[in-house]
Amino acid sequence: MAGSDLVELAKRRGFFFGSNGAYGGTAGFYTFGPRGAALKRNLEDAWRDRFTLKEGNQEIEAPTVMPEPVFEASGHLEGFDDMLVECGECGVSHRADHLVEDATDIEDAEALPGSEVETLIRDHDIACPACGTPLAGREVEDFNLMFATNIGPGDSKPGYLRPETAQGIFVEFPRLKEYARGQLPFGVTQIGPAYRNEISPRGGLLRLREFTQAELEQFIDPEDDDPPLDRVADVEVRLYPADEQGTDGETYLEMPIGEAVAEGVVGSAWVGYYLGLANEWYERIGVDMDRFRFRQHLPGERAHYAADCWDAESEIDGDWIEIAGFAYRGDYDLSKHAEHADDTFTVFKRYDEPRTVERATVDPDMSVLGPEFGGRAGEVAAALERLVERDPDAFEADAVTLELDDGETVTVETDLANFSIEDTTETGEHVTPHVVEPSFGVGRTVQTLLAHAYAEDEVDGEDRTYLGLVPEIAPVDVAVFPLVSNADRLVELSERVADDLRDRGLAVSYDDSGSIGRRYRRQDEIGTPFCVTVDRDGIEGEGPDSVTVRERDGARQVRVPVDDLVEELDALLGGNDAAFEDLLERHDPVETDVETA
CATH class of the missing domain: 3.40.50.800 (Anticodon-binding domain)
Structure with missing residues (x-):
């Protein structure tokens, strides 16, 4: 089946079509017609049934606009970029890594540095798809994908349309943990729109500027919480590990997910658990499992904070398309928000029995620090308390050097800190949960289901086109x-x-x-x-x-x-x-x- 056949059927039968056609259309935006909206809703209900209800998770619905500090904390302002190259002749901008992938055998040019992509554009004589002008010598730049906006009139605050639904869950963690009674593990899901100002939208529903995500954030205690892996241990999965990529052909490992975790093919038991769940779910909703795989991220693709990442990929029209991602994110997200926000992003973990421990403490002498540092004495005291938690051995010296909130350093005599080691009885400790994240692209899954269900045959001597959708998903x-x-x-x-x-x-x-x-x-x-x-x-x-x-x-x-x-x-x-x-x-x-x- 050619991709054009599916797009034509989708438009003719009311599944999806380009938005704003009466005004010339807007690239990267699609309207789901009556049939597509119904199919999409059924898909979301099936996802909610499997990953929210059957897993006993909570579901929220957060705003799609969030203030700038959220994205400063999350790192999106600094690092949420794609590679842009602009044609010097016609001025059209393109995803530089996509141009390289289309012109070479490189499958993941996004993982390459921009300078190397520039070299590849030159060495392969890659030209502008719009006008044919060679792009050699054009600079490859980082382009931030977030849509900016202003919150409120007049002296408004900068904000952004969320580029993923996950941040709405992370930001609300201090309250969500209360609803979970502070007990780990617990999961929170969300289905809703996200926005990315894609440089070159393409492929129907595969790369949009507004799209729907279905995400689950599983909060766990990394020391105590193990997944119920036995539930999916026997699920057969097709894996494409990083060390098999780049070899001649495509070598898959087909094995039970329990065995893949035991042998270290999948490094995280939690990620393995969700790969098993997802495999069963994709089969349930009608994905052709002969055109489906889990591909492990290459080292250059994986975020620095992610211990292990896998993508669910489906084959559409000869290309492998990412339709979901599974990542062990560690404590990165909650720790980042804890640094920037005025709230607590930890959970109190109660011990089975109280413990007596030695604890280094300080009791700053404010009668001396006050006259010496004036209005900054409180900052100095707080810096002493942070230092004793981080490096109690520093107080063995005659003086300690402290960094204040604005970066200024001051020196304080150790005697003024009143440093001591005390026996304290503790009933528990505050831990920052780790996060395991399965993230599903709803639109991409819709297009996968339509592509995999598309069939042609002959009935009563007549040619017929039909969609073999499973009843649960059919509109x-x-x-x-x-x-x-x-x-x-x-x-x-x-x-x-x-x-x-x-x-x-x-x-x-x-x-x-x-x-x-x-x-x-x-x-x-x-x-x-x-x-x-x-x-x-x-x-x-x-x-x-x-x-x-x-x-x-x-x-x-x-x-x-x-x-x-x-x-x-x-x-x-x-x-x-x-x-x-x-x-x-x-x-x-x-x-x-x-x-x-």
């Missing part, structure tokens, strides 16, 4: 067709059937226009699992009224009494693979050529 559960639209009895029964199915909570499409074959084709193209046809044969016999039920993939049909229809369809849509076979055994199969009528 429409059931379509209802009156065989003719001008028969009062047929229309009345069709409308009643549709209403009864909607009352059961099913998404129902009612279609009375065109030949029955065309109606089937329309539903096949949006992935509707079952179609119900109300015909004269079902209402003119001696028995109870009946309808035909057609399943999408094999186009088989069975006649079902109307009184049994809601229960039978509810069971079919519950995900039982053998359900339609059971239906054929309980009711009368239909041999018909109505699809070509």
Whole structure:
């Protein structure tokens, strides 16, 4: 299947299309149409079911605009950049690393320094895709991807649209830990929009300026908390470790996730646990597992604070696309916010039994420090307290040198600190939790599902295109067709059937226009699992009224009494693979050529 086929189908059938077309369009923004919005909502519900509800986690919804200090603390102001190269002829900007990847065999040019990317552009005679002008000699610059804004009128405060949903969870940790009663481990999830001012959006839903993330932040005590790995130990996964990348071909390790963790292929048991969960979930929602893998980050890709990182990748149109990331982030995020914010980002860990420990303390002599340092005496005292926690041995000298808040250094005689070692009884300690983060791209998963579900075959001598979406994800559960639209009895029964199915909570499409074959084709193209046809044969016999039920993939049909229809369809849509076979055994199969009528 060519990517253009999927994009054309997505636009024609209302899955997604470029936004603001009436005004020339805006690159990097897509609107989900009626079918796409429903599919996306079903996908999010399936993710919430697996990673929030079944894991016993909390879910929040934080603002999408946050003040500048949040991103100073997180590092996004300094380091959230992509490589930009601008054409000197037409002025169009491009992702420099993407140009290199498209023109060479290099798979991850993003991990290279900018100077090396400049060299590759020159050595491979890479030209501007817009006008064809050579880009050799053009500087590769860092471009910050965040959208800036102002919060409030007049003397407003600078802010940014969040580039990820995670920061909303980290910033609110001091309150969220209270809801978890201060007990580790606990997880917090969030599904919502994020924004990145991409240099060159491309690939449909694969690289957008506004997109949806589904993220889980799992807070753990690194010394005491182990994942329930036994739940997924036997899940078979396809792994593409870092040491296998760059070799001839693609060498995968296919093994149970428990074995991968035990042998150190996956370095973190927590990351391994979520790889196992994700593998099961992707299979559940209809990803083609023959076109799916977990790829480990190369050393140049991995963030400096991340102990181990893996991406879930799917194959679309011959390319491997990142659709989720799994990272062990350590205590980086909470420690950074603790440095910048006016709150506590630790959890009190209570000991099983009280402990008596020796603790170095100071009791600064303010009667001397006050006259000597004036209004800064309090800062000096605080600096002494920090020093005794960090380096108590420093107080063995006659004097200590302290750094104050503005960077100024002062020297204080040790005697004035009243340094001592005291026995104290402690009932616990404050620990900074570590974070394990599975982060899922919702739009990229939508495009994966559509690409993997796309199929072509022949039914009753006619070519057919259909989407083999699993019922849980399909935007429409059931379509209802009156065989003719001008028969009062047929229309009345069709409308009643549709209403009864909607009352059961099913998404129902009612279609009375065109030949029955065309109606089937329309539903096949949006992935509707079952179609119900109300015909004269079902209402003119001696028995109870009946309808035909057609399943999408094999186009088989069975006649079902109307009184049994809601229960039978509810069971079919519950995900039982053998359900339609059971239906054929309980009711009368239909041999018909109505699809070509």
